[in-house]
Amino acid sequence: MAFTPSENLPEQLAREISDKIIHNELKPGERVIEARLADEMGVSRSPLREALRILEKQKLVALTPRKGARVTPISAAHIEWYYDIFEALYSLVARRAAENATAEDRGDMQAALRQIETAAADHDIDAYYEGIFAFAASGLQAAQNPLLETLLRDLGPANRRIQYASLSSRASDLQHNVRFFQEMYQYLAAGQPSRVEAAARAYARNEKIFALKIANGDKPREDAP
Amino acid sequence: MAFTPSENLPEQLAREISDKIIHNELKPGERVIEARLADEMGVSRSPLREALRILEKQKLVALTPRKGARVTPISAAHIEWYYDIFEALYSLVARRAAENATAEDRGDMQAALRQIETAAADHDIDAYYEGIFAFAASGLQAAQNPLLETLLRDLGPANRRIQYASLSSRASDLQHNVRFFQEMYQYLAAGQPSRVEAAARAYARNEKIFALKIANGDKPREDAP
DNA sequence: ATACTGTCGATTGTCGACAATAATGAAAAG
DNA sequence: CTTTTCATTATTGTCGACAATCGACAGTAT
Numbered sequence: 001m002a003f004t005p006s007e008n009l010p011e012q013l014a015r016e017i018s019d020k021i022i023h024n025e026l027k028p029g030e031r032v033i034e035a036r037l038a039d040e041m042g043v044s045r046s047p048l049r050e051a052l053r054i055l056e057k058q059k060l061v062a063l064t065p066r067k068g069a070r071v072t073p074i075s076a077a078h079i080e081w082y083y084d085i086f087e088a089l090y091s092l093v094a095r096r097a098a099e100n101a102t103a104e105d106r107g108d109m110q111a112a113l114r115q116i117e118t119a120a121a122d123h124d125i126d127a128y129y130e131g132i133f134a135f136a137a138s139g140l141q142a143a144q145n146p147l148l149e150t151l152l153r154d155l156g157p158a159n160r161r162i163q164y165a166s167l168s169s170r171a172s173d174l175q176h177n178v179r180f181f182q183e184m185y186q187y188l189a190a191g192q193p194s195r196v197e198a199a200a201r202a203y204a205r206n207e208k209i210f211a212l213k214i215a216n217g218d219k220p221r222e223d224a225p
Numbered sequence: 226m227a228f229t230p231s232e233n234l235p236e237q238l239a240r241e242i243s244d245k246i247i248h249n250e251l252k253p254g255e256r257v258i259e260a261r262l263a264d265e266m267g268v269s270r271s272p273l274r275e276a277l278r279i280l281e282k283q284k285l286v287a288l289t290p291r292k293g294a295r296v297t298p299i300s301a302a303h304i305e306w307y308y309d310i311f312e313a314l315y316s317l318v319a320r321r322a323a324e325n326a327t328a329e330d331r332g333d334m335q336a337a338l339r340q341i342e343t344a345a346a347d348h349d350i351d352a353y354y355e356g357i358f359a360f361a362a363s364g365l366q367a368a369q370n371p372l373l374e375t376l377l378r379d380l381g382p383a384n385r386r387i388q389y390a391s392l393s394s395r396a397s398d399l400q401h402n403v404r405f406f407q408e409m410y411q412y413l414a415a416g417q418p419s420r421v422e423a424a425a426r427a428y429a430r431n432e433k434i435f436a437l438k439i440a441n442g443d444k445p446r447e448d449a450p
Numbered sequence: 451a452t453a454c455t456g457t458c459g460a461t462t463g464t465c466g467a468c469a470a471t472a473a474t475g476a477a478a479a480g
Numbered sequence: 481c482t483t484t485t486c487a488t489t490a491t492t493g494t495c496g497a498c499a500a501t502c503g504a505c506a507g508t509a510t
Contacts, residue, residue: 008290009493033461044495045462046271053278059372065233066462066501080371084317092313147284151376192242234463258491270492291471291492418460 006054010050013041021060021071022161032061038087059158068150071159076215079162083208086159087201089152090136094184094200096143098193105142106189112138113185120174128174135181145198166214175212180206233276238266239283242276245384246285246296257286257294258322284383298381301440304387308433311384312426313362314377319425321368323418330367337363338410345399350392352398360406380424391439395449405431 017037020026038048055061061069072078086150097105112135119127140149180203187195242262263273274405277294280286286294297303337359345347345351365374405428412420 035461046494049462050274050278050493053275067503068462074325078372081370085314085323085376087282088313088317089310096309104248138348145306145309147303148310151310199388260491271464274492275463292473293492 009043009047010054013043013048013051016041018055018058018060018157021055022157022164024164026071028071028073030071032071034068057154059155074161074165076085076212079211079215080208082155082158082162083204083211085155086207087204089124089155090150090204091200092145092196093094093136093139093143093148093152094188095193095197096145096148097139098188098191098196100144101142101188105138108138108141109135109185109188113181116181117178120178123171123174125170125174129163132181162211166211169214177203179208234272235279238268238273238276239302241266241277243280243283243285243382246280247382247389253298254294257296259293277372282379284380285386292436299386299390299395301437303448304436305433307380307383307387307437308429310380312429312433314380315371315429316367316375316422316425316448318361318364318373318377318420319413320372321370321420323413323416323421325414326367330351330363333363333366334360334413336408338406341406343405345403348396348399350395350399354388379399387436391436394439402428402431 017026017032026032032052034045034048034052038045041048051062052061056063056069060072062072063069101109112131115131116128116135119125121133136152142154143149180199183199184196184203187199238319242251242257252258259270259273259275263270266273266291277286281288281294285297286295287297326334337356340356341353341360344350344356363378365377368374405424408424409421409428412424
């Protein structure tokens with residue numbers, strides 16, 4: 001019926017569902033029934049089942065053998081777990097990117113940095129996120145480790161989910177975060193892998209405490225009934 | 226019939242197939258045909274398909290949308306990629322384990338260390354691996370990060386696959402590797418997370434160069450026709 | 451009242467059949 | 481002899497139906 005030129009049905013379904021999870025239409029802890037979602041989306045259970053396995057890989061749902069799927073809960077502890085792992089993996093990305101980046105990679109990162117800078121100056125959150133994703137993508141490209149790439153790509157949606165929760169309180173400190181990216185780029189261009197790695201670690205730690213602050217006291221995002 | 230009280234069919238299939246991959250009965254790059262494997266193992270394609278997705282999560286097969294599954298190739302580059310990630314993740318495990326370990330955790334690790342020591346003294350490779358797995362498991366337990374746990378559990382089979390390839394040349398240097406575990410345990414017991422982390426990094430780096438040495442010049446494992 | 455047991459409905463697991471797509475090889479054209 | 485085109489076959493993708501399992505509830509016994 002739909003005119004989708006050619007993409008994988010399970011992946012497409014997974015993306016749709018992950019959007020719902022990220023935007024909190026499917027709530028943490030909520031059960032996901034295959035049959036219901038399947039005909040809600042107009043497909044059979046087979047592709048939807050595979051979609052659920054993709055979402056499991058992305059840590060958006062937890063799949064228990066004969067009891068079905070539940071949307072992964074998200075608490076302060078979860079946030080700590082995630083950011084610890086992001087720090088570990090992105091610090092590796094940073095080091096390897098610094099060691100292996102080609103001129104083209106550096107160009108891409110510089111372009112991404114520019115976007116980050118102007119977006120932050122304009123308080124344009126969407127452009128800002130676009131920029132940091134591009135920056136990360138260039139770094140991953142430069143790091144030359146496909147396995148690491150898939151691991152982090154799989155964790156991407158979970159990352160976005162956490163960030164979305166703290167999105168509202170975000171606009172104020174964009175300016176402050178820009179420094180991290182500038183630092184990373186400068187050290188990378190200067191060929192100092194250890195410093196790039198350290199900057200990535202510092203950024204990850206900073207993000208972690210920010211997300212935790214939101215998750216506790218401050219205003220988290222809420223959907224009206 | 227069999228007495229396995231309750232285990233998941235797809236997971237069971239995945240384990241069987243992963244054994245075949247680890248022991249090189251299914252060769253790197255080889256194509257895996259669903260229908261064939263399915264009735265070779267006496268099941269329908271549905272559970273086998275899910276098994277393939279599990280194996281993909283474990284990086285033992287690569288799954289391309291309309292072209293099926295292939296056994297993941299394994300080269301020197303792959304080994305570098307894997308060990309870089311192991312270093313990043315296990316160094317995190319080490320630090321958090323050092324920070325959070327309970328008395329019971331320390332007891333488990335000490336027991337595992339004992340097994341490692343005696344196994345190395347006896348040149349008993351199986352017992353040695355049992356020991357280091359137990360050591361790692363205790364560390365993961367202590368680290369208190371379930372997400373990290375699942376990530377590393379998923380990478381476990383790929384790890385074993387690499388280790389199996391270098392198994393033959395292993396017996397000689399067991400004695401030498403024991404030091405790393407002794408060091409980790411001692412610093413952990415002494416409450417020095419940074420040193421535990423450093424020891425874990427050193428161990429991972431050491432393993433990496435060892436695996437690379439085997440993958441290049443030395444005698445790799447071969448199966449007779 | 452509480453704990454146990456059996457039944458019923460809901461949901462997941464597995465299967466075989468069919469449709470859609472990709473790989474193979476053979477014939478035709480250059 | 482090489483390349484292109486096309487038909488045939490092999491393989492993956494999707495579906496609906498059925499079987500196995502789980503959760504909740506009612507009924508009974510203690």
